[in-house]
Amino acid sequence: MILQLHEKLKTKKISAVELTQHYLKRVKTDSNNVYITVCDREAVAAAEKADQALAQGKAGLLTGIPVGIKDIFCTAGVKTTCASKILGDYVPPYDATCVARLKRNGAVLLGKLNMDEFAMGGSNENSAFGPVKNPIDPRYVPGGSSGGSAAAVAGGLAVAALGTDTGGSIRLPASYTGTVGLKPTYGRVSRNGLVAFGSSLDQAGPMTTTVSDAAIVLESISGHDPFDSTSSVLPSENFLASMVTESSRKLKIGLPKEYFVDGLQREVAEQIDSLKNKLLAAGHQLIPITLPHTEYSVAIYYIVAVSEASSNLSRFDGVRFGTRIGGDRSLVEMYKSTRSLFGPEVKRRIILGAFALSSGYYDAYYKKACQVRALVKRDFEDAFKKVDAILAPVAPTTAFKLGEKTADPLTMYLNDIFTIPANLAGIPAISVPIGRDQNKLPIGAQFIGPHFSEARLLALGKLVEEKHYREEVRHGF
Amino acid sequence: MVSEFEAVIGLEVHAQLMTKTKIFCACSTQFNAPANENVCPVCAGHPGTLPVLNGRAVDDALKAALATNCRINSRSVFARKNYYYPDLPKGYQISQYDLPIAEHGYLDIEVGGTPQKPELAHIKRIGITRIHMEEDAGKSVHMQGYSLVNLNRAGTPLIEIVSQPDIRSAEEAGAYLRKLRAVLMYIDVCDGNMQEGSFRCDANVSVRPKGTEKFGTRAEIKNVNSFRFVEKAIEYEINRQVQVIQSGGKVVQETRLYDSAKNVTVSMRSKEEAQDYRYFPEPDLMPLVVSEQKIEAAKRALPELPEQKKERYTKQLGIPAYDASVIVSSKKLAEFFETAEKACGEPKAVSNWVMGEMLRLLKLDDREIDDLNMQPEALGTLIKMIKSGAVSNSIAKTVFEEMYKTGKDPESIVKEKGLAQISDTGAIDKAIDEVIAANASQVAEYKAGKDKLMGFFVGMVMKKMGGKANPGVVNDLLKKKLS
Numbered sequence: 031m032i033l034q035l036h037e038k039l040k041t042k043k044i045s046a047v048e049l050t051q052h053y054l055k056r057v058k059t060d061s062n063n064v065y066i067t068v069c070d071r072e073a074v075a076a077a078e079k080a081d082q083a084l085a086q087g088k089a090g091l092l093t094g095i096p097v098g099i100k101d102i103f104c105t106a107g108v109k110t111t112c113a114s115k116i117l118g119d120y121v122p123p124y125d126a127t128c129v130a131r132l133k134r135n136g137a138v139l140l141g142k143l144n145m146d147e148f149a150m151g152g153s154n155e156n157s158a159f160g161p162v163k164n165p166i167d168p169r170y171v172p173g174g175s176s177g178g179s180a181a182a183v184a185g186g187l188a189v190a191a192l193g194t195d196t197g198g199s200i201r202l203p204a205s206y207t208g209t210v211g212l213k214p215t216y217g218r219v220s221r222n223g224l225v226a227f228g229s230s231l232d233q234a235g236p237m238t239t240t241v242s243d244a245a246i247v248l249e250s251i252s253g254h255d256p257f258d259s260t261s262s263v264l265p266s267e268n269f270l271a272s273m274v275t276e277s278s279r280k281l282k283i284g285l286p287k288e289y290f291v292d293g294l295q296r297e298v299a300e301q302i303d304s305l306k307n308k309l310l311a312a313g314h315q316l317i318p319i320t321l322p323h324t325e326y327s328v329a330i331y332y333i334v335a336v337s338e339a340s341s342n343l344s345r346f347d348g349v350r351f352g353t354r355i356g357g358d359r360s361l362v363e364m365y366k367s368t369r370s371l372f373g374p375e376v377k378r379r380i381i382l383g384a385f386a387l388s389s390g391y392y393d394a395y396y397k398k399a400c401q402v403r404a405l406v407k408r409d410f411e412d413a414f415k416k417v418d419a420i421l422a423p424v425a426p427t428t429a430f431k432l433g434e435k436t437a438d439p440l441t442m443y444l445n446d447i448f449t450i451p452a453n454l455a456g457i458p459a460i461s462v463p464i465g466r467d468q469n470k471l472p473i474g475a476q477f478i479g480p481h482f483s484e485a486r487l488l489a490l491g492k493l494v495e496e497k498h499y500r501e502e503v504r505h506g507f
Numbered sequence: 508m509v510s511e512f513e514a515v516i517g518l519e520v521h522a523q524l525m526t527k528t529k530i531f532c533a534c535s536t537q538f539n540a541p542a543n544e545n546v547c548p549v550c551a552g553h554p555g556t557l558p559v560l561n562g563r564a565v566d567d568a569l570k571a572a573l574a575t576n577c578r579i580n581s582r583s584v585f586a587r588k589n590y591y592y593p594d595l596p597k598g599y600q601i602s603q604y605d606l607p608i609a610e611h612g613y614l615d616i617e618v619g620g621t622p623q624k625p626e627l628a629h630i631k632r633i634g635i636t637r638i639h640m641e642e643d644a645g646k647s648v649h650m651q652g653y654s655l656v657n658l659n660r661a662g663t664p665l666i667e668i669v670s671q672p673d674i675r676s677a678e679e680a681g682a683y684l685r686k687l688r689a690v691l692m693y694i695d696v697c698d699g700n701m702q703e704g705s706f707r708c709d710a711n712v713s714v715r716p717k718g719t720e721k722f723g724t725r726a727e728i729k730n731v732n733s734f735r736f737v738e739k740a741i742e743y744e745i746n747r748q749v750q751v752i753q754s755g756g757k758v759v760q761e762t763r764l765y766d767s768a769k770n771v772t773v774s775m776r777s778k779e780e781a782q783d784y785r786y787f788p789e790p791d792l793m794p795l796v797v798s799e800q801k802i803e804a805a806k807r808a809l810p811e812l813p814e815q816k817k818e819r820y821t822k823q824l825g826i827p828a829y830d831a832s833v834i835v836s837s838k839k840l841a842e843f844f845e846t847a848e849k850a851c852g853e854p855k856a857v858s859n860w861v862m863g864e865m866l867r868l869l870k871l872d873d874r875e876i877d878d879l880n881m882q883p884e885a886l887g888t889l890i891k892m893i894k895s896g897a898v899s900n901s902i903a904k905t906v907f908e909e910m911y912k913t914g915k916d917p918e919s920i921v922k923e924k925g926l927a928q929i930s931d932t933g934a935i936d937k938a939i940d941e942v943i944a945a946n947a948s949q950v951a952e953y954k955a956g957k958d959k960l961m962g963f964f965v966g967m968v969m970k971k972m973g974g975k976a977n978p979g980v981v982n983d984l985l986k987k988k989l990s
Contacts, residue, residue, distance in 0.1 A: 104555045117554070124548050126555060223555040229790035258557050259792050338790055341589050344598020345552045349656065361654075365591060387589070387785035396787055 031189060031503060032095055032243045039084055039094050046080035046094030050138050053096040056506060057140060057187050062163040062172075064181045066101045067109050068141035076138040083136055091246050093136030098188035100179045101142035102149055103129050103234070104223040108139075112225050113147045113157035116346045116353055116371040126223020127258065128192055128234050128251040135250045140188055143178030147373045148343065149199055149227045151175050152445045155436055156375045163432065164207060166472060170429040173203030179237045180207040186505035190238045190247050194224060196231045197331050198424070198449025201461035204237055205424035205474020208463040208501040210491060211237045212244045215481045216456030217262035219248075220255030226342040228335035231453040239503045241462065241491035245269035248484060264482060272485035273492060281486070283309060283477075284319035284417035289448055295427040297467040301499075302423060302475055305464050308497045309421070317417050321409040324451055326402050328443060331450045333386050333399035340383025343376070378439065407455045410480070419486060420478040422448055424461045428471035452478050460487040462494045463501045472501065512714045512752075514745045515722055516674035517636075520687060521665050522697040523643065523705040524567045530642045530664035531558030531601065538703055542657040550662035552596030557791045560585075564664040565795065567696040568608050568640050569805040571666055574694050574812055575635050575687070577612030582796050585640075585789040590782050594645035594656050602667075604786045607639035608795065614690070615814065616682040617832055625829030633683050634671030640795075641665050660704075666696075672711065672722065677741040681734050684708060685836065686813070693812055693838045701732050708737055712744045714752065723748070724758040728772055731765045740765035744772050816841055824854035830862050839876040843883045850887025853894070860886055864904065868911050880914030889917040896977055897921070935984055938971045939964075943988065953989055961985065 038044045050073050057068055073096065080094035104110050104122035111117045125133065133139065146156040154162040154177025162177040164170040165185030172181040176193030180203030183191050193200040195213035204211025212235045219234045226232060236247035246269070253266035285306075290299070306316055348354030348368035355371070357364030372380065386395035413420065425445055435442045452459040459478040466472055477490045529536055532549035549556040572579055586604035612635035620628025645661035647654050668687065674680050688706055691697035699706050707730055713723035728744060731737045743765075748758045760778040765771075811819070813835040820831040834844050840861070847857045865886075869876065889906060892898045898906060898921060909920045942964060943950055953960040961982075968981050 104553075110554070112554070120554070122548075122553065122555070124553075221555075222557050225554040226791075257559060259559050260557075260790075337787060341587050341599050341785070341787070344589060344591065345554065345596065347591060347593070347598060349593045350551055350596060351553065361593065384785060387787050389783045389785070392785075392787070 031239050032091055032246050035095060035189065036091050040089065046077040046084065046138065047074060049094060050074055050077035050096050052507065053140055053188060060187055062165050062168060062181050062185060063160050064144055064162055064178050064185065064187050065141045066111055066113065066144050066159050069108055069139055073138050073140050080136050080138060090135050092132065092250055094138060095189050096138045096140050097132060098140050098143045098179060098182040098191040099129060100145050100176050100191065100193050102145060102194055102225045103192060104225070105129055105142065108142065110142065113145045113159055114372065115158045116368070118353055120352050124223060127220035127255045129223065131251050143182055143191060145178050146175035147376050148225065149175040149194055149196055150375050150379055152202055152442050153435065154178065155432065156373055158373060161432055164429055166207060167470065169431055170471060171206065171432055173206035173429060175199040176237060177203050180204055180209055183209045183237050183239055190236060190243050192234055193237045194232055194234050195453065196228045196335060197453050198446045200235050200237060201424050201449050201459060201476055202446065204461040206429035206472060208472030209237055209239060210241050210244045211235065211461045212248060212484065213452060213459050214248060214252060214484055215458045217260055218252045218482065218484065220258040220261045222255055222257040228338045229342060230338060231335055241488055241495055242270060245273050245488050269485055269488055273488040276486045276489035277492060280313045281418040282315045282317050282416065284317050284413055284420040286319050286321045286324065286420060286422060288321050288324035289422040293426050294423060295467065298423050298427065298473050301465040301473050305475060305494065305498050312493055312497060319413045319417060321413060321451065323402065323405045323409050327406055327450045327454060328447055330399045330403050330406065330454060332443060333395050334403060336379040336383035337386045337396050340380045340387065343380055403454050406451055410455045410457060414480040419483065419490060422476050422478060424448060424474040424476045428467045428473055457481055458484050458487055460491050462491040464494060464499050511717060512749050513717045514675055515672045515713045515715060516680055516741060517672040517711040518670045518674065518680060518683060519709040520668045520684070521707045522668065522691050524564050524664040524666060524696055525698055526561055526563045526567065526664055528561060529662035530561050530564045531662055534662065536663050540659055542659065544659060546658045550596065551658055558601060560792060560795070561664060564640065566805065568638065568666050569797065569802065570694045570809060571691060571696050572609030572612065572638050573806055573809055574690050575612040575614055575638070575668065577609035577635060577638055579609050579797055579802050580606060582606065582794050583608045584794045585792045586786045587789050589785040592644065593654065594647045594661065596645065596658060596661055600642060600644060601789055602641035603639035607637045609638040610636065614683060614686050616679065616686050618679055618682050620829060628829065631679065633673045636669045636671050638666050638668050641667060677738040680710065680741050681738045684734055684737060689813055689836055689838060693810060707732065710737060710741055712741055713758070714745055714748045724760050726758065726760070727762045728765055729762055729775065736765060736767050739770055740772055743770060747772065826854060826858045830858050834858065834861060837876055843876065846883035847886040850884045851890040853890050856890045857886060860907065864907050868908070881910045882914065885910055885916045892917055899974065899978065902974060932980065932984060935976055935980055938968050939984055939988055942967045942971065950989065
């Protein structure tokens with residue numbers, strides 16, 4: 031979609047300002063609660079600049095392309111709430127590296143997208159600003175935590191969006207909304223300016239309508255960042271080009287038996303089976319593999335992520351930024367009243383994490399979880415000695431209805447069962463739409479690859495688009 | 508009473524590294540900046556910010572580790588120490604926990620010696636358990652009804668140096684701290700300023716009956732800001748614990764604060780109130796890997812340390828061991844000594860002046876070597892002037908005092924005050940003639956064999972010449988004239 035829009039912008043069939051206004055108009059009539067903050071004026075100003083660059087022939091692929099940013103990325107001068115009351119009025123003094131890079135490449139920031147509070151959730155029902163509805167069918171959740179990003183792209187409220195994925199938060203909403211979501215290798219994209227949830231798991235990535243768009247956005251945001259010590263030293267690459275190079279390879283594709291289990295929705299299994307045939311027809315091989323420690327992934331994740339979160343969220347104390355409540359009586363009173371602004375899911379995870387790290391329990395929980403995490407990583411290392419990529423469902427089912435699972439956090443947690451392992455191992459994974467179920471709800475599949483194999487995953491995604499299934503893009507032009 | 512017990516003391520020293528910028532961001536570490544001036548999103552703990560380790564801080568920590576004979580861990584890990592306080596921006600301090608940058612070191616301290624009985628001095632080895640790197644917190648200022656936070660210090664690089672419980676007295680504790688401070692200053696990693704908090708000490712003190720192995724219950728005395736107070740606080744704490752035990756009580760594990768005005772330690776919090784810091788590896792920083800080459804380079808870059816200097820002073824320059832110990836105990840003093848020595852080539856004379864007049868005057872004024880006006884080259888010149896006969900020894904003392912007070916060079920002082928030694932035989936002749944003329948009876952007695960009167964004549968001549976006559980010349984001329 032970006033390539034086509036770029037062509038139209040370059041040939042003056044449409045101006046960047048017109049394109050931006052088209053999206054802003056759609057955003058204004060949105061009924062799915064997708065944006066938390068809309069930056070109308072800034073967006074138009076950026077579009078005007080983009081038009082100048084286009085006129086001067088200095089435009090890149092992203093010049094003038096309207097994008098939405100998950101409200102977890104810091105944006106200088108623009109409210110960044112993390113969908114939390116505690117950051118309700120927080121205006122960061124700096125841009126996240128990803129955001130700065132998108133801006134530098136001429137992208138137009140339409141605004142900040144709704145999400146689960148501090149990225150904690152799988153349905154986008156944990157936002158202090160209300161749940162996001164799935165634009166495919168507003169009775170259903172869009173998935174989380176990057177639900178606003180997925181809904182923006184699926185509903186035509188942004189050409190592309192940035193999301194973050196700690197345990198599946200890009201891929202799950204992508205699969206629920208029929209969009210493409212890529213979780214890059216840990217370290218591929220800088221975490222600087224990304225409000226931390228689980229620091230050893232968090233990774234930012236693109237959410238788009240097409241695989242090529244994901245490649246273009248990924249190229250813009252990836253590459254080493256001196257402000258993030260965990261960012262890879264690898265330079266960014268032209269993923270559009272490397273995707274094409276990769277697509278000529280005949281691959282061995284692993285099918286992990288632990289991911290194809292009872293409880294998988296019938297249509298999900300059927301669509302994956304149908305996809306397998308297309309892969310074979312394209313000359314790839316399918317190889318059964320095993321990832322034996324998969325069953326521990328959810329348990330490990332909910333120890334590691336919440337432990338890190340309990341520490342990461344300590345800074346929200348009302349002292350320096352964000353909302354402060356109380357403090358007239360005592361420091362403890364101020365901490366208590368300020369931090370009661372966290373929503374119930376965030377509180378639950380802070381308490382779990384503080385417990386898992388506490389003296390006397392550290393060895394049994396946090397340390398043990400880290401040890402088993404290493405085994406999960408090794409599962410993948412062993413698998414990638416035999417195969418080039420892995421095919422798996424993104425989630426056991428398609429989207430569920432709003433309110434359906436909110437009473438039972440544990441069922442909600444289990445929804446991440448197929449996405450979490452890639453985060454634990456730090457490896458990339460792409461979620462692509464592969465069809466619809468009987469309720470017309472999108473079905474997604476994911477390809478998981480070894481470290482820094484994004485180009486290969488994009489090539490596989492492209493193959494799905496070309497040979498198997500492609501979602502209709504409904505952005506109103 | 509006390510003598511039936513022995514104290515077991517371990518010291519934890521926080522030394523601020525002298526890097527220009529903070530440990531995890533590019534903010535300045537300047538001490539006296541206006542409140543919250545040296546603060547950026549990173550050290551204010553803004554959401555989304557990440558730490559980036561300052562390479563200079565690592566280099567400094569390595570130097571400190573090598574200078575204290577530690578073994579460097581080729582891989583060390585940063586960890587988060589979680590606790591809430593308004594001046595701790597992130598709600599955790601980035602420190603090192605189970606894998607510090609260095610372990611298993613030691614420092615040799617000299618105890619027992621005095622200026623009067625230097626032969627009592629002996630060496631004691633104090634083990635160093637570990638050195639780890641961490642960031643400092645900010646500063647809270649408590650006002651009436653509210654508190655203010657200054658984050659200028661937040662993120663300043665520190666090393667914490669933890670000693671083994673090898674220290675047995677307040678004197679040893681003082682000697683260890685002075686030595687450690689001197690070493691850190693020698694290698695230019697810490698300015699050693701205790702008032703500004705660049706060098707802070709917590710003391711773990713317990714007592715046990717002499718001859719037993721098992722440690723007693725310890726109390727931790729927090730943040731005492733001078734050597735003298737550390738010694739007094741430890742002294743007090745030892746006595747307090749012995750008294751508790753002797754009166755049938757039990758020492759409780761707790762944190763205590765030293766009140767220097769009353770010279771007591773008071774309970775701050777008990778073990779039960781101790782916080783659970785929930786340490787875990789810092790996911791925002793990669794493990795710190797130090798290569799063998801880097802360690803070798805740091806070793807090569809180490810300057811001459813106090814012990815090596817002392818060895819050289821005694822063996823090559825012929826300075827008495829006690830004097831050498833005193834001089835090398837401070838980098839500044841040693842530098843002064845060496846520069847003065849280079850200027851005149853008379854190490855012993857320099858050492859005598861430094862150990863004698865200079866330290867005496869500094870002590871008299873309660874000043875430190877840092878406050879010295881006098882240039883070491885000037886002392887060298889003065890010593891050369893004495894040797895050449897330009898000033899007498901007694902006049903030199905006056906000149907030295909003037910140099911100490913004004914920082915002027917000895918030549919101009921001698922010129923201004925007319926203190927030059929007179930070797931001109933004409934002037935001396937004249938004075939001698941006058942003395943002989945005025946003391947006829949003494950002259951007669953001398954000539955009759957009362958040799959002792961020579962001193963009297965010399966004294967009279969010197970007095971007449973305002974002490975400036977060259978005594979050797981006076982002697983020679985007198986002998987000639989009286990024979």
